[in-house]
Amino acid sequence: MWETPHTFNPQHFLDGDGKFRKREAFLPFSAGKRVCLGEQLARMELFLFFTCLLQRFSFSAPAGEPPTLEFKLGATLCPKPYRLCAVPR
Numbered sequence: 001m002w003e004t005p006h007t008f009n010p011q012h013f014l015d016g017d018g019k020f021r022k023r024e025a026f027l028p029f030s031a032g033k034r035v036c037l038g039e040q041l042a043r044m045e046l047f048l049f050f051t052c053l054l055q056r057f058s059f060s061a062p063a064g065e066p067p068t069l070e071f072k073l074g075a076t077l078c079p080k081p082y083r084l085c086a087v088p089r
């Protein structure tokens, strides 16, 4: 389904021209009868939340602490604790 499932790879969502492409395998809000009723609200909130943050801060990994895709297994796959630098722009 995903070309490189264990790697951070934005190309999963980009076509040959670098434009966004929708992938049927991406189902954060589920599908069918039990699809999330709050999807549209959540999408608007996420857009506003991350736009505000990205307009105000530059984010980066602390020196010598590269980001990792390791996770804790539970009801969902939860990222392990990590540190992030948020520098006002």
Ligand code: HEM
Binding pocket: 028, 029, 030, 033, 034, 035, 036, 037, 038, 039, 041, 042
């Ligand atoms: C990033 C935010 C959200 C994600 C990733 C998300 C994801 C999901 C998923 C995967 C389901 C299906 C669960 C299942 O299969 O049983 C679900 C169901 C549901 N979600 Fe969300 N959700 C989000 C935000 C919201 C918000 C903001 C609301 C309401 C204001 C909401 C209301 C609901 C309701 C009512 C259901 C049950 C639908 C049903 O079973 O008929 N969700 N959500």
